[in-house]
Amino acid sequence: MIRNKKQDYVLTYKQPASTTYKVWEEEALPIGNGSLGAKVFGLIGAEQIQFNEKSLWSGGPLPDSSDYQGGNLQDQYGFLAEIRQALEKRDYNRTKELAEQHLVGPKTSQYGTYLSFGDIFIEFSQQGNSLSQVTDYQRQLNISKALATTSYAFKGTRFERETFTSFPDDLLVQRFSQEGSESLDFTIELSLTRDLASDGKYEQKKSDYKECQLDITGYHILMKGRVKDNDLQFASYLAWQTDGDIRVWSDKVQISGASYANLFLVAKTDFAQNPASNYRKKLDLEQQVKDLVDTAKEKGYDQLKSRHIQDYQALFQSVQLDLGAELDASTTDVLRRNYKPQEGQALEELFFQYGRYLLISSSRDCPDALPANLQGVWNAVDNPPWNSDYHLNINLQMNYWLAYVTNLLETAFPVINYIDDLRVYGRLAAARYAGIVSQEGEEKGWLVHTQATPFGWTAPGWDYYWGWSPAANAWMMQTVYELYSFYRDQDYLREKIYPMLRETVRFWNAFLHEDKEAQRWVSSPSYSPEHGPISIGNTYDQSLIWQLFHDFIQAAQELGLDEDLLTEVKEKFDLLNPLQITQSGRIREWYEEEE
Numbered sequence: 025m026i027r028n029k030k031q032d033y034v035l036t037y038k039q040p041a042s043t044t045y046k047v048w049e050e051e052a053l054p055i056g057n058g059s060l061g062a063k064v065f066g067l068i069g070a071e072q073i074q075f076n077e078k079s080l081w082s083g084g085p086l087p088d089s090s091d092y093q094g095g096n097l098q099d100q101y102g103f104l105a106e107i108r109q110a111l112e113k114r115d116y117n118r119t120k121e122l123a124e125q126h127l128v129g130p131k132t133s134q135y136g137t138y139l140s141f142g143d144i145f146i147e148f149s150q151q152g153n154s155l156s157q158v159t160d161y162q163r164q165l166n167i168s169k170a171l172a173t174t175s176y177a178f179k180g181t182r183f184e185r186e187t188f189t190s191f192p193d194d195l196l197v198q199r200f201s202q203e204g205s206e207s208l209d210f211t212i213e214l215s216l217t218r219d220l221a222s223d224g225k226y227e228q229k230k231s232d233y234k235e236c237q238l239d240i241t242g243y244h245i246l247m248k249g250r251v252k253d254n255d256l257q258f259a260s261y262l263a264w265q266t267d268g269d270i271r272v273w274s275d276k277v278q279i280s281g282a283s284y285a286n287l288f289l290v291a292k293t294d295f296a297q298n299p300a301s302n303y304r305k306k307l308d309l310e311q312q313v314k315d316l317v318d319t320a321k322e323k324g325y326d327q328l329k330s331r332h333i334q335d336y337q338a339l340f341q342s343v344q345l346d347l348g349a350e351l352d353a354s355t356t357d358v359l360r361r362n363y364k365p366q367e368g369q370a371l372e373e374l375f376f377q378y379g380r381y382l383l384i385s386s387s388r389d390c391p392d393a394l395p396a397n398l399q400g401v402w403n404a405v406d407n408p409p410w411n412s413d414y415h416l417n418i419n420l421q422m423n424y425w426l427a428y429v430t431n432l433l434e435t436a437f438p439v440i441n442y443i444d445d446l447r448v449y450g451r452l453a454a455a456r457y458a459g460i461v462s463q464e465g466e467e468k469g470w471l472v473h474t475q476a477t478p479f480g481w482t483a484p485g486w487d488y489y490w491g492w493s494p495a496a497n498a499w500m501m502q503t504v505y506e507l508y509s510f511y512r513d514q515d516y517l518r519e520k521i522y523p524m525l526r527e528t529v530r531f532w533n534a535f536l537h538e539d540k541e542a543q544r545w546v547s548s549p550s551y552s553p554e555h556g557p558i559s560i561g562n563t564y565d566q567s568l569i570w571q572l573f574h575d576f577i578q579a580a581q582e583l584g585l586d587e588d589l590l591t592e593v594k595e596k597f598d599l600l601n602p603l604q605i606t607q608s609g610r611i612r613e614w615y616e617e618e619e
Contacts, residue, residue, distance in 0.1 A: 032168035033377045035356045038161060040174075041065040043072060048404045053165040053172045055196075057189040058388025058438070060291055061401030062196055064187050066163035066174035069153035071146035071185065074217065075196065078386075078394045078401045079295035080258055082233050082251050083136015084479025085302045092302065094449030095129045095483030101459035103127075108537055108548050111560050119558050123549060127457065127492050129473075129483030133253060136477055138412035139233055140217035140403050141291050142247060142260060148210045152178045167374075167381040170336045171329075181206035190332040191388050193320050196289040197328055200282075207268070208282040213275060214238065214245040214262050217406060233406045234258075240277060242270045244317070248310055256304075260291040261313035265321060286325045290316045295478065297392045297441065299448040303479050305392070339384050342431040345373050380430050383423070387435040394478055395439035396423045414442075414476040416496035417553050424503050428510040436507055443500050444524055446472055449480035450497065457484065458494075460534050467523075469531025472496050488558075492551050494535070495565040498572040501528050505575045514582070522579055526586060529576045532569050533592055542615065545596045552613055562614050566602035573597040 041051035043065065052063035052074070062075040085092035103126040110118040152158045161176040175184040181204025189196045200208055216231050236249025236258075248259040268282025279285055290313040296305035320328055349369030354362075359371040386400035387393075398419055399412045414420050420439065427436040450470030454460040460469040473484040474493045485491020504524055508517045536545040539560060546561030553564060573593050580590045604612040 031350075032166050033374050035165040035167065035374070035378070036354075037066075037163045037357065038355055039155060040067045040161070040163060043067075045404060048074065053163070054382065054385065054400070054402050055165075055170065055172050055187060055189045056385035056401045057191040057194065058384075058386060058390065058393060059401070060189050060194070060196060060289075061386060062187070062189060063402055063404065064172045064174070066172075066185075068155065068158055068161065068176060069148045069151040071144075071148075071174075071198075073144040073187070073196070073198065073289075074140065074142075074404050075144070075260075075289065075291060076141050076401055076403050077258070077260075077291040077293055078138075078397070079256075079293045079392065079478060080139045080141055080251070081136050081256065081295070081478055082139060082253050083134050083477060084254050084256075084481075086255055087302050087304045089302055092479075094452055094480045095132075095135065096449065096452045096456045097129060097483065098456060100126045100457045101455075104457075104459065108560075111549055111558065112539075112541075116558065119549065123488045123492070123558055127484055127488050127549070128486055129491065131486035135411070135475070135481060136254070136479065137233075137406065138397060138399075138403050138408060139251065139406050140408075141258070142214060142216050144262065144287070144289065145213040145215070146210050147213075148183075148208070150206060150209045151183060167378055168337070168340065169333050170340070170381065170385065171333075177204075179206055180204050183208075186329075188329065188332050189385075190320075190328055190335070191390075192331050192335045193323070193328055194290065194316055195320055196287075197320070197325065197332075198287040198289075199325055200285045200287075202283060207280070208266075208285055209268075209280045210278075210285075211273075212245070212262070212264070212277045212279070212287070214247050214260070216247070216249075217404065231406060238275070240272055240275070242272050242277070244314075245277065246310065246314075257294040257309055258292065259309040259313050260289060261310075261317050262287065262289045263317045263321065264288070265325075288317045288320050295392060297394070297445050297478075299445065299480050336384065339432060339434060340377075340380065343380070345376050347373055349373065376430075379426055380432060383426060383432060383435050387423075387427075387438050389434050389437035393438040393441070395420065395442045411475075411477075415474060416472060416476055416500055417474045417490075417493050418499075420476075421499055421503055428506055433507065433511055436503070440504050440507065440520070442478075443504055444520070446470070446476060446480060446482060447524065447527060450482045453482040454531055458531070458535050460531060467527045467530070469534060470497060470527055471531060472500070489551065489556060490554075492549075493553065495547060495550075495568040497528050498532065498568040501525055501572055501575070502568075505579070508579070517579060518583055522583060522585070525572075525576050525579055526589070528572060529593060530589070532572060533589065533596065536569070536596060542601075544599045544601045546615075559614050559616070563602060563604070563612060566600050566615075570597070570600045570602045573600070 041047045052065045059078050065072040107122045158176040158178045164173045172187045184201050187198040239246040244263040264287050266282045266285035268279040271278040347369035386396040403412045447470040450472050451462045453471040454469045462468045472482045537548045539546045547565035548560045549558050550562045550565040552562045580586050
């Protein structure tokens with residue numbers, strides 16, 4: 025049953041988050057407009073907003089580089105025939121030796137990592153600093169409107185904060201307000217991200233990855249700088265509107281006697297989704313961030329908020345789910361703690377819509393937009409787990425599994441454009457690891473593996489056992505082709521999707537190896553993710569290639585294109601034999617698997 029819900033979906037808490045990395049992960053509330061993400065802590069007597077911009081990365085090429093290779097080592101394909109021969113002889117020791125030496129990429133800092141941008145720190149001088157000193161504390165994330173709020177009462181005055189990140193106006197906005205006799209008195213500090221100490225608390229130290237300078241006036245705090253290893257430029261601009269008095273210190277701004285204050289934050293880099301320009305664009309970053317804030321200030325808080333909600337709800341309200349339960353007013357942690365499958369429909373609805381909220385918040389379609397990474401768009405440190413990169417052995421695909429089935433088509437364009445962009449250095453990977461060489465104007469195949477970055481890193485990982493995953497290109501094409509499967513835009517299929525699909529099929533049409541003994545076409549060598557072993561045509565690779573060929577056959581027939589290639593693909597498609605069933609009824613993970 026589907027009907028309009030009268031209540032908003034809201035995550036509610038009765039205590040603030042604390043300022044540890046664990047709590048950053050588990051309690052601070054995430055907001056985002058696709059490119060700009062932030063975590064709001066909802067502190068008492070203070071506030072912390074940790075923010076990100078999704079293109080702020082180390083690694084990759086320098087702006088004037090002429091020798092960037094996407095991590096791909098020279099001429100590794102020369103050992104492919106020997107590896108396949110050793111596999112066919114069941115000489116696994118030799119296979120292992122060769123694969124570990126030649127089917128890997130470099131372990132180098134040029135791979136890079138997703139960097140956190142900075143923090144806004146607010147310190148209130150005339151409010152309590154603990155739950156025992158305030159009453160009626162409440163911290164919420166309204167995912168129906170994409171608004172984070174914090175409120176509490178102190179000495180008879182009610183203090184409220186409201187925070188959102190706007191896609192149409194491309195900035196973060198936070199409003200402080202009060203009702204009562206106590207005024208708003210606080211300091212504002214903007215800084216690069218604080219790293220983690222051994223006890224899990226943030227500590228301020230000089231960044232190993234970034235360097236910047238601050239320009240502080242009574243109107244703004246400008247933070248601009250560069251990533252040290254790749255010279256990527258970044259800038260953030262924080263400004264305010266208030267009726268309070270303003271005083272400037274060497275490292276912060278003080279506002280006193282205010283009844284309200286509106287903060288406006290923009291953060292940008294000079295990244296461009298364009299390999300031909302070394303992933304850079306020429307612009308005056310300082311002027312860009314300033315102009316965006318000035319334009320927002322002219323519109324005013326109410327108009328910015330209205331535009332934000334209207335834009336967000338155009339996506340969020342495209343699916344409504346009703347499991348027959350009234351939305352519960354309990355706090356979210358109570359809902360989780362008391363959850364029972366027979367009576368937990370309120371939490372299930374909230375969880376469903378929260379997943380959609382996170383995808384909308386970390387993947388929006390705009391120029392140079394990157395897809396949601398391992399942590400969406402949120403990252404509190406400069407050395408995040410697994411570099412907070414793009415893992416193509418399941419994680420990036422999983423981020424977008426809900427895009428089509430929950431009617432969020434618009435969120436998928438960043439990942440489609442990203443895969444399209446990867447093909448440039450992916451052709452280099454295909455040439456160097458598979459011997460499949462493209463000529464200008466005739467792309468014969470591209471290759472990518474487990475890990476990828478915004479800078480076209482397409483080489484295998486530096487350890488064969490998790491880093492070799494050639495069928496990642498086939499799996500990513502499922503995410504691309506499914507857009508057509510759901511929305512049936514034949515023009516988009518012909519102009520955007522089909523060229524990507526055809527090139528990926530050309531790679532596998534050339535790379536597949538004939539296993540004459542088994543009478544099938546196989547991916548060799550292949551490796552079952554997470555635990556191996558090195559094998560011939562495992563179920564993982566073969567299934568992904570089968571689906572790729574299936575989608576290509578369907579698309580080529582519908583468009584009436586590539587008859588010769590279609591004939592070859594059909595012949596191999598029938599001999600992929602991806603699924604083998606054991607006597608006990610299980611799907612084999614390997615073609616040659618004991619019962």
